[in-house]
Amino acid sequence: MSDLSISKQSEPGGVGSVNKERRRELLQKFGALASLFALVIVFATTSQAFLSMGNGMSVALQVTSIAFLGLGATAVIITGGIDLSVGSVLALAGVADALAIKAGASIPLGILVGLTVGGLCGAINGLFITRLKLPPFIATLGMMLVARGFALRLTDAQPVSGLGQGFATLGNGTLFRIESMGDDGFPNVIFPGIPYPVVIMIVLAVGLWLVLSRTRLGRHIYAVGSNAEAARLSGVNVARVTLFTYVLSGVLAGLTGCVLMSRLVTAQPNEGVMYELDAIASAVIGGTSLSGGIGSVSGTVIGAFTIGILRNGLNMLGVSSFTQQIIIGVVILLTVCIDQLRNRKS
Amino acid sequence: MNVLSSRPDGPAAEPFTRLPCLHLDGIVKRFPGVLALKGVTLDLQAGEVHAICGENGAGKSTLMKVISGQLSPDEGCITYLGEKRTFKSVNDAERMGIAIIHQELNLVPHLSVAENVYLAREPVTLGFINRRKMVSDTQHCLNRLAVNIDPMMLVKKLSVAQQQMVEIAKALSLNAKVLILDEPTSSLTETETAQLFGIIKELKVQGVGMLYISHRLDEMQHIVDRVTVMRDGSHVSTRPFCETSVDQIVADMVGRSLDEKFPPRTSVPTQKVLLKVNNFGRKGAFQSINFELRKGEILGFAGLMGAGRTEIARAIFGADSIDTGSLELQGQTLSIKTPQDAIRHGVAYLSEDRKSDGLALKMSLASNITLANMDAVCNAFGFIKFKEEEAAAHKYIKSLGIRTPSTHQVTRLLSGGNQQKVVIGKWLFRDSKILFFDEPTRGIDVGAKYAIYELMDTLAAQGIGVVLISSELPELLGMSDRILVFHEGRLTAELEARDTSQEEIMHFASGYTQ
Numbered sequence: 081m082s083d084l085s086i087s088k089q090s091e092p093g094g095v096g097s098v099n100k101e102r103r104r105e106l107l108q109k110f111g112a113l114a115s116l117f118a119l120v121i122v123f124a125t126t127s128q129a130f131l132s133m134g135n136g137m138s139v140a141l142q143v144t145s146i147a148f149l150g151l152g153a154t155a156v157i158i159t160g161g162i163d164l165s166v167g168s169v170l171a172l173a174g175v176a177d178a179l180a181i182k183a184g185a186s187i188p189l190g191i192l193v194g195l196t197v198g199g200l201c202g203a204i205n206g207l208f209i210t211r212l213k214l215p216p217f218i219a220t221l222g223m224m225l226v227a228r229g230f231a232l233r234l235t236d237a238q239p240v241s242g243l244g245q246g247f248a249t250l251g252n253g254t255l256f257r258i259e260s261m262g263d264d265g266f267p268n269v270i271f272p273g274i275p276y277p278v279v280i281m282i283v284l285a286v287g288l289w290l291v292l293s294r295t296r297l298g299r300h301i302y303a304v305g306s307n308a309e310a311a312r313l314s315g316v317n318v319a320r321v322t323l324f325t326y327v328l329s330g331v332l333a334g335l336t337g338c339v340l341m342s343r344l345v346t347a348q349p350n351e352g353v354m355y356e357l358d359a360i361a362s363a364v365i366g367g368t369s370l371s372g373g374i375g376s377v378s379g380t381v382i383g384a385f386t387i388g389i390l391r392n393g394l395n396m397l398g399v400s401s402f403t404q405q406i407i408i409g410v411v412i413l414l415t416v417c418i419d420q421l422r423n424r425k426s
Numbered sequence: 427m428n429v430l431s432s433r434p435d436g437p438a439a440e441p442f443t444r445l446p447c448l449h450l451d452g453i454v455k456r457f458p459g460v461l462a463l464k465g466v467t468l469d470l471q472a473g474e475v476h477a478i479c480g481e482n483g484a485g486k487s488t489l490m491k492v493i494s495g496q497l498s499p500d501e502g503c504i505t506y507l508g509e510k511r512t513f514k515s516v517n518d519a520e521r522m523g524i525a526i527i528h529q530e531l532n533l534v535p536h537l538s539v540a541e542n543v544y545l546a547r548e549p550v551t552l553g554f555i556n557r558r559k560m561v562s563d564t565q566h567c568l569n570r571l572a573v574n575i576d577p578m579m580l581v582k583k584l585s586v587a588q589q590q591m592v593e594i595a596k597a598l599s600l601n602a603k604v605l606i607l608d609e610p611t612s613s614l615t616e617t618e619t620a621q622l623f624g625i626i627k628e629l630k631v632q633g634v635g636m637l638y639i640s641h642r643l644d645e646m647q648h649i650v651d652r653v654t655v656m657r658d659g660s661h662v663s664t665r666p667f668c669e670t671s672v673d674q675i676v677a678d679m680v681g682r683s684l685d686e687k688f689p690p691r692t693s694v695p696t697q698k699v700l701l702k703v704n705n706f707g708r709k710g711a712f713q714s715i716n717f718e719l720r721k722g723e724i725l726g727f728a729g730l731m732g733a734g735r736t737e738i739a740r741a742i743f744g745a746d747s748i749d750t751g752s753l754e755l756q757g758q759t760l761s762i763k764t765p766q767d768a769i770r771h772g773v774a775y776l777s778e779d780r781k782s783d784g785l786a787l788k789m790s791l792a793s794n795i796t797l798a799n800m801d802a803v804c805n806a807f808g809f810i811k812f813k814e815e816e817a818a819a820h821k822y823i824k825s826l827g828i829r830t831p832s833t834h835q836v837t838r839l840l841s842g843g844n845q846q847k848v849v850i851g852k853w854l855f856r857d858s859k860i861l862f863f864d865e866p867t868r869g870i871d872v873g874a875k876y877a878i879y880e881l882m883d884t885l886a887a888q889g890i891g892v893v894l895i896s897s898e899l900p901e902l903l904g905m906s907d908r909i910l911v912f913h914e915g916r917l918t919a920e921l922e923a924r925d926t927s928q929e930e931i932m933h934f935a936s937g938y939t940q
Contacts, residue, residue: 296800296808303797306786313745313783314798314852315769373788 112366112382112415119386123393130396137272141343143388144277145170147381148336149359150366151288152329154380157363158292159325160305160372161216165205165223166333167355171348172231173198174337178240178247178347187246194338195331201227202330206323224356231349240347251343255279277339284332289377301325305372361408362387365415386411446505447472447635448493448524448604453502455488455659462488464659465502470604470635475626475649477638477667480656481679481730481897483868486639489656490606493637494526495519507603517546525597526606531589535582540564542581543596567595570632571625587618594625605629606637611645612732623649641730643672643936655679673929676936680899680928688904689879693886695723695907699756700891701773701860703742706751711737712915715751719860719891724882726906726923727895728931734915735895736778739862743775744768755860769798772859776849776866778895780842784849787838791830792819794837794848799856822851827877843874850881861885864895879905899928913937 124131149166156163177194181187201223208219254273262268292298300321303311312318336355341347364370365386366379387408394404446469455463463485470476480486491497493504495513504511506522513519516526533542540557541548543564549556564577573591581589590610597605607626611619626636626649638650646653646667653670655662655678662678698721706715712734719725727735740746742753744762753760755771762768768775777784785794796803796815803815819833826847830840837848846866853861863882867875882905886892896902902909903923911919911934919934 290809294809296804296810299793299797299800299810302789303786303793306788307783309783310777310786311797313743313765313775313777315766316797317766373786 111418112379112386116382116386116389119389119393123389123396127393127396130393134272135392135396137275137278139385139388139392140278140281141275142392143384144275144281145336145340145355146358146362146387147281147384148284148332148339149329149355150362150380150384151284151377152325152332153356153359153363154366154368154375154377155288155292155301155325156216156329157360157368157370158301158305158372158375159322160308161209161322161325162220162360162370163202163205163326163329164217164220164356165201165227166329166336166359167352167357168224168226168228168231169198169201169330169333170337170340170352170355171350172201172227172234172337173334174341174351175231175234175240175347175349177338178243178341179234181243181247182240187249190247191250191338195334198334198337199327199331201333202327203323205330206326209326210319210322228349235347235349237349239349241345243345243347248342248345250276251339251341252345277343280335280339285377285381292377297321297324302373305374307373358387361412365412367419369419446470447507449505450489450493451503451505453489453492453499453504455492455497456500462659463492463499466656466659466661468654468661468664470637472603472635473630473633474651475630475636475638477640477646477650477653478656479640479643479653479675479679481899483658483897484656484679485659486656487608488659490526490608490637490639493519493604494524494606520600520602523601523603524606525600525602525604527590527593527597527608527610529609529612531586531593533581533589533592536580538578538580539568539575539584539592539595540577542592543567543577543599563599564595567598570598571595571628573621573625585618586613587615587621590614590622591625594629598629602634604635604637606639608639609641609732610638611640611642619645641732641936643675672933672936676929676932680932687876688901689876689883691724691883691886691905691907693722693724693883695886696721696889698722699754701742702754703738704752704754706738706741706748706753708737708741708746708748708750711741711746712912713750715917717910717917717920719893721891722886722889723907724886724892724894724905726902726909727893727912728899728902728909729912729935730897732914733912733935735912736864737915738912739775739864739893739895742768743773743862745775769856769858772857773862774798774853774856774858774860775862776846776853776864778864778868780845780849785837785845788836790834791823791828791837791840791848792816792833795819795822795851795855798852802855818855819851822847822854826851826854826881841870843870846870846874846878850878854885858890860891860893862893862895865897866894867896867898867901899931902931903928911935 129135152166153163173194176197177190180193181190185193205220205223208214209216253276255276256271257269257273258271259267259269292301300311300316303314303316304318304321308318337352340351362383363375363380364383366376366381366383368375368379390408390411391404394407448470450466450468452465452467453463454465466485466489478486478489488497492499495516495518498512498514504513506524511522513522513524534545537545540561544560549559549563561577568575568577571591571594575584575588575591581592584592610622614622629636640646650667652664652666653675654664655675657679665674699718700721701719703715703717707713715738729735737746741748742762744764744767753762760771762771762773781787786797792815796818803811803818805811816833822828823830823833828844828847828851830844837845840848866878882892882894894902894905903926906923909921909923909926909931910917911921911931913935914937918937921930
């Protein structure tokens, strides 16, 4: 192709604005991370136990369920959707996992059943949204009720227990635990080990980060959220990409269910109520835009830790759970307000 | 309206025997980068039907928005009923008696006729809506129009024509002295149109001044008293309808000279048929469309708003479905159901509205360029090869002359011309065989326009079939080999660009058969 002559007009969007844009992006990332560190410092100075290895691990463990769900929510929200069903789906998946094991399945098979149930719920959400064009809010609201109802019916609202010691491994086992036998005959814990859920969280976060930022699928997810019609007219299979994100969200909810039930060594059909809101909050605190097209895994992980550390630190300070709700609510509002103000300026 | 036709046109040399009900003087309206109205002067008498004609983009809609209070003018003044006025909002203008009826009707479908007529100004007694008064007042307005519509009926159950009557009734209930009708007949049948004209005549007798915007020159003779022609945001002429002719109006509309710069055409169309469209039809959009696109040709699509040009292109591209017809690509019958099918077969469509369906504005320039051809920059596992993506982006930044600080620039921050080039880059990266350019130069500056013209020529020279959909007749004449003219979803003429003129095209485009 020949080089085309172009008039040299001054235009908006010159060299200055890209730097500004980048700086703003960095500032937001850094801002979120900085406030997370600020939280850690505040809690570390006010509470002695906060900055211990044991507490660190327990925070990480508590954060895992928000993070699993938050990662799914991030993908869904980037497409411009929302998934309200994950709290219920995790309960149904956990119950399915436990019932399968009760019925004689092995532990891995039980987990597989749980993940499949989660994935199916996600697929149903996705099909309602892409084929029948239901608003995501409505489709997943319906699923939220249906999945919870099934979980309660299947168990008669009773916890399923007596699942054996093996069932607890996924949620309570650790990697690299180092112990030494003490003189008193009890083992001394030198390193508490990294809980399996934390390992899974790291693997998943890295995996989803790669998918979103490095692959065609990830690019398509952003394109659908940025402009679904432009994506469609560019040959992106919008329905399939959208469906994928809901299935992903469902599978991650299934995983959360299996992990939570394993930690409790009981399947609780009432588990996970309102967890979808934590998931959405972690994504939003991490800079994911509810109008789609913008969001990142790192942001969501920061968001999940912000919520987790706030809860943990406030607990240690003896702040009541009611006050905690108020504080976390205010944090969400503030983050989104700052986000809005930032967007309005550009 | 003898008062009018007897009065000589032009600036009033003698004082008015009767004040115009609306007078605009030197109205200027600027949009970022565009001067939409360049000092328009217009007057409207009570009881007059005053037609406003002009090509797409001539500034008619902007002017109507200024009159109806949707936009405030940057310069100039509006005199209404002898007093200088500035309308701060639509409500403000409505209260004073200026009502506009949009082409897309603005009714709330789930409310009744009466509720729509009195929306946001419901008659209230003790804080409650006085339904009885609302219904009887609506009935009164409908009676004035002599139409038989039940005020209690839900609007969604009415036909388009009836809904329009409701809009007019609403205007009457506002006691409108000025009524703006924007393409009122575009979705009406012949009988409905006749009925509307009856109402317009009735309103004339009642002293309502009407501004009538229409592309249908043939219809105007029934109702119009005077015609004003606008072009490129300026007032061109105002004449009594009886003293002018369709030829004159068309000449005024297109009067732009052909001295706009176009690059010399280097491509030579071949006889080889690339794309054959057989009996294409979609209900409510277009029907019986047959044409061929040849290799190395630039085929122009001419037509006014609502002619169906974009709809046809979108249907060929698989973005919208068709009811009848088939496509042949290089002799092979194709089944294109989705844009993916079309893209696979080498058909590309550069949409008219690049912001709403051409670009992912929140994404980077590089991501947009590769979006339609991710396979070319991905490995077998779907991982993006960023180096190759960078290279592709750089290639098109260079060859298309896109002004951007980097390949990572978010496309939202690029100028219109550069955004358009990104869209073009996207389809060039896809190695398309057929390219539909839908209004490719709308809203971009002259330099960038020239570059896009050159590019189209280069593409045609490479054997690509180019379709140019444009409302700019000089552009069509300057760039096309052949021009297809559409009117209301039908192909009305196929013209050789070198043997035709703006006037001839406009005749076929306005459906006025000679």
